[in-house]
Structures are given as structure tokens and as C-alpha cells.
Amino acid sequence: MSHILVTGGAGFIGANFVLDWLRQEGADGIVNADKLTYAGNRKSLAAVEGDVRHIFSQTDICDAAAVTRLLESHRPRAVLHFAAESHVDRSIHGPVDFVQTNVVGTFTLLEAVLAYWRALDAPSRAAFRFLHVSTDEVFGSLCPADPPFSETSPYQPNSPYSASKAASDHMVRAYHHTYGLPVLTTNCSNNYGPFHFPEKLIPLMITSALAGKPLPVYGDGLNVRDWLYVGDHCAAIREVLARGRPGETYNVGGWNEKTNLEVVHALCDMLDALKPKASGSYRDQIVFVKDRPGHDRRYAIDASKLARELGWKPAETFETGLRKTVQWYLHNQDWVQDVLSGEYRHWVAKQYAA
Numbered sequence: 001m002s003h004i005l006v007t008g009g010a011g012f013i014g015a016n017f018v019l020d021w022l023r024q025e026g027a028d029g030i031v032n033a034d035k036l037t038y039a040g041n042r043k044s045l046a047a048v049e050g051d052v053r054h055i056f057s058q059t060d061i062c063d064a065a066a067v068t069r070l071l072e073s074h075r076p077r078a079v080l081h082f083a084a085e086s087h088v089d090r091s092i093h094g095p096v097d098f099v100q101t102n103v104v105g106t107f108t109l110l111e112a113v114l115a116y117w118r119a120l121d122a123p124s125r126a127a128f129r130f131l132h133v134s135t136d137e138v139f140g141s142l143c144p145a146d147p148p149f150s151e152t153s154p155y156q157p158n159s160p161y162s163a164s165k166a167a168s169d170h171m172v173r174a175y176h177h178t179y180g181l182p183v184l185t186t187n188c189s190n191n192y193g194p195f196h197f198p199e200k201l202i203p204l205m206i207t208s209a210l211a212g213k214p215l216p217v218y219g220d221g222l223n224v225r226d227w228l229y230v231g232d233h234c235a236a237i238r239e240v241l242a243r244g245r246p247g248e249t250y251n252v253g254g255w256n257e258k259t260n261l262e263v264v265h266a267l268c269d270m271l272d273a274l275k276p277k278a279s280g281s282y283r284d285q286i287v288f289v290k291d292r293p294g295h296d297r298r299y300a301i302d303a304s305k306l307a308r309e310l311g312w313k314p315a316e317t318f319e320t321g322l323r324k325t326v327q328w329y330l331h332n333q334d335w336v337q338d339v340l341s342g343e344y345r346h347w348v349a350k351q352y353a354a
């Protein structure tokens with residue numbers, strides 16, 4: 001059986017991708033290399049435990065020898081790089097892990113992959129792909145009337161997280177231009193859906209609402225994000241892997257700009273309908289808290305290149321995607337309770353102390 005190697009496949013998007021990939025007819029096997037940081041969770045992969053097509057390895061991408069061993073023993077036809085430190089607020093408290101994994105880790109992975117790729121026979125070398133999963137945050141912040149980010153928008157990262165992702169994008173690009181490694185980069189907007197760690201806006205609001213806790217909205221709540229259901233992101237990555245042109249970057253987005261307050265109101269209203277409180281609305285739990293330092297005002301993605309060249313467009317609307325997400329959290333309280341344990345409580349205490 002041929003394999004692909006996925007890094008970070010126990011995280012939110014990585015786990016959704018692994019489950020989604022293995023549901024496709026004739027899918028290659030997956031070697032899933034994940035360090036299992038606080039954000040990695042084997043329970044998200046429960047549906048494929050015991051599936052011979054899924055080989056899990058607890059591996060740090062900064063460990064060159066371990067990555068090389070995985071490449072040599074499983075001979076993947078592609079590497080899909082999801083692994084990263086991904087939370088902006090954590091990058092503000094402690095940027096060092098972001099530089100280590102996102103910059104040094106991506107560099108280490110590229111070095112190992114380059115050596116492996118160079119030693120392949122000519123047909124395998126031509127067919128090989130390195131797909132780098134990145135973010136729209138590398139483009140910085142938009143003013144209200146600006147057009148959405150395109151693939152040619154200048155890089156203007158504003159947080160330690162987005163700066164570290166921008167650095168990784170540049171290294172990936174350089175390995176194509178300098179060494180000819182067949183790379184593809186995707187820059188995606190905000191994802192939401194099942195298995196999302198509740199430090200991020202949407203799962204934080206759902207889990208806090210159900211627990212009767214405050215719903216902390218930063219600043220005036222009018223920052224704008226472009227939301228995409230995670231299953232649509234996974235489908236876009238499959239398309240780019242199959243038919244994207246090496247050396248190209250592809251923006252992925254939902255054509256779905258919302259202020260944070262609109263998102264939180266929509267969630268509260270959905271919960272009011274699906275799991276009403278004894279009295280009042282979940283909206284009553286909203287509190288405005290101190291803003292995130294350097295908070296980017298607006299992100300929006302122009303995903304027309306992906307539509308034009310590869311025929312991809314999102315299948316879910318915000319309404320249908322949010323409903324699936326809320327229902328998933330309501331029906332998967334074991335996963336939620338497991339995640340809301342020690343490390344998570346420390347994070348919430350530190351971040352929302354004031």
C-alpha cells in the first residue's frame with residue numbers, strides 16, 4: 001500500500017484530515033507523526049484506532065533522525081505538514097515554542113524530506129509533493145474597505161504566531177526555488193468544526209456556554225474573521241495535493257466574513273434552540289474583556305484561484321457548518337470533558353485572570 005505522511009495529525013485540522021482521507025475510496029495509508037503537545041489528542045483519532053491504514057508515531061518534527069526514520073521506513077509519496085503551535089494568544093505569552101516548532105521544525109522537516117526526495121527514482125521524484133498547511137494571518141490585517149487577501153498580497157505578519165508561520169512559508173518557498181522540491185502551500189482562513197480545542201473562539205464559547213461560564217469577547221467584538229468549516233478545508237487540501245501546481249500557493253477561505261459578536265450571537269441563539277437554559281438566553285453570559293495585544297482587525301480570503309484552477313468551493317454555509325459543530329459538541333461530551341482537564345484549566349486561569 002502506498003502512504004502519505006501527515007505531521008500534526010492528532011490536532012484539530014490534522015485529525016479531521018486523517019479521518020476524512022481514510023473515508024475516501026482507495027485512499028493511501030497514512031503515517032501520522034505528531035508530538036502530542038497539549039493540542040494533540042489521540043482520542044480524536046478513535047475512529048481509526050486499529051485501522052491498518054493508519055500508523056501513528058509520536059514524533060517531534062524537530063527530531064531530524066526520527067523524521068528520517070519515518071520517511072525511510074514508510075516511503076511516502078507525499079508529506080502534508082499540519083504540525084504547528086497554532087494559538088495566537090499562547091504565542092503572545094510564550095513565543096519560543098512557536099519559533100521552535102513552526103520555524104526550526106519546518107526547516108528540520110524540509111531538510112529530511114529534501115534528502116529523501118533526492119534519493120527517489122525519477123518517476124517517484126516527479127510525482128512526490130510536500131504540501132505546507134499555512135494561514136491567512138501571514139498577510140496581516142485588513143481595513144474595512146480593503147479587498148480580501150489574494151495569493152499576491154504582501155506578507156505583513158503581526159503576532160509571534162503569524163510571524164513564525166510566515167517564516168515557515170518562506171522556507172518552503174525557498175526549498176522549491178533553490179532545490180526544486182515540489183512544494184504546494186495553502187493559506188487558509190479560520191476553521192471551525194469537530195475536535196477543535198476549546199482555547200479557540202468557537203469551541204471556547206460552546207463549552208463555556210454549556211458550563212454556565214462567562215463568554216469572553218475581546219475588545220469591542222467587532223474584529224472580523226472569515227470562517228470555513230474544517231471539512232471544506234480538508235477537501236481543498238485533497239484537491240491541491242492531487243492537482244495543484246508545484247511552487248504555487250493557494251488561498252482557502254469560506255467567503256464568510258463575520259464579526260466576533262455575530263459569531264457569538266449565532267452560537268448563543270443556536271444553543272438556545274438546541275439546549276435551552278432553564279431561564280434566559282446564553283447571550284446573558286457574554287462579557288467584554290481586555291483586548292488581545294496587537295489584535296488583527298480583519299481577515300478575509302479571496303479563494304477564487306482555487307475555484308478557477310481546481311474547481312473547489314466550500315460545501316457548507318456558516319449556518320449548516322455551525323449547526324453540525326454545535327451538535328457535535330453536544331453529542332461528544334466525553335471528548336469535551338477529557339480536554340477540559342489540567343493543562344486547559346491552567347491556560348484559562350492565566351489568559352482570563354483579569
Ligand code: NAD
Pocket residue numbers: 007008009010011012013014033034035036037038039040041059060061062081082083084085086087101105133134135136165187188189190191192197
Ligand atoms: P492544533 O494546535 O489543533 O494542532 C497542532 C498539532 O500539531 C497537534 O496535534 C500537536 O500535537 C502537533 N504538534 C505541535 N508541535 C509539534 C511538533 N514539534 N512535532 C510534531 N507535532 C507537533 O492546530 P490546527 O488548528 O489543527 O492547525 C493545523 C495547521 O493548520 C497549523 O499549521 C496551522 O497554522 C494551520 N491553520 C490553522 C487554522 C485554524 O483555524 N485552526 C487556519 C489556517 C491554518
Ligand code: DAU
Pocket residue numbers: 086087088089134135136137188189190191199200201202204216217218219223224225260292299
Ligand atoms: O486565520 C487563521 C487562524 O485562525 C489560524 O492560523 C490560527 O491557528 C487560528 O487559531 C485562528 O486564529 P485567530 O486568532 O483568528 O482565532 P481565535 O479563535 O483565537 O480567535 C478568533 C477571534 O475571536 C479573534 O478576533 C479573537 C477573538 N476571541 C478569541 C478568544 C479565544 C475573543 O474575542 N475571545 C476569546 O476568548
